[in-house]
Amino acid sequence: MSKKKVVLNFPPHLIDQPITYRLIAEQGLKVNILRARITPKEWGNMVAELNGDKARMEAGLCFLADLGVEVEFLAEEVKWREERCIHCTACLTPCPTRALHVDRATMTVGFDEEKCIACELCLRVCPYQAVEIAAEK
Ligand code: SF4
Numbered sequence: 340m341s342k343k344k345v346v347l348n349f350p351p352h353l354i355d356q357p358i359t360y361r362l363i364a365e366q367g368l369k370v371n372i373l374r375a376r377i378t379p380k381e382w383g384n385m386v387a388e389l390n391g392d393k394a395r396m397e398a399g400l401c402f403l404a405d406l407g408v409e410v411e412f413l414a415e416e417v418k419w420r421e422e423r424c425i426h427c428t429a430c431l432t433p434c435p436t437r438a439l440h441v442d443r444a445t446m447t448v449g450f451d452e453e454k455c456i457a458c459e460l461c462l463r464v465c466p467y468q469a470v471e472i473a474a475e476k
């Protein structure tokens with residue numbers, strides 16, 4: 340099985356097309372939508388996790404490219420190194436899913452792995468490298 344976290348960027352003429360449905364029904368991929376922003380007549384984007392065997396994954400990505408959907412690949416996994424974190428909260432604003440959050444009572448930062456979409460925005464702001472891309476297994 341192959342798993343990829345991707346950002347799918349849909350040009351305006353495709354945003355009302357059932358592309359996610361076709362990825363599932365015609366290409367045989369499992370699509371777990373993590374976040375989506377679609378505005379009529381503008382570009383839309385979706386963060387999703389795609390699952391399928393290697394052949395289906397390749398075919399599904401070709402299907403998207405042929406349609407004109409731009410695909411950006413995200414890191415598979417982000418790790419939070421609690422021992423390096425000084426709880427400065429600089430990463431909270433860029434984190435789109437609140438995977439990085441603060442306990443207001445103690446003002447300590449925490450990380451919810453389940454909510455993380457591996458967009459890497461926190462990596463750019465953390466001054467202590469407390470968030471990093473997990474090494475490939
Ligand atoms: S990579 Fe960082 S900014 Fe992006 S969702 Fe995960 S914790 Fe939040």
Ligand code: SF4
Nearest residue numbers: 424425427428430465
């Ligand atoms: S930016 Fe880095 S050091 Fe600051 S709270 Fe976030 S993870 Fe911790």
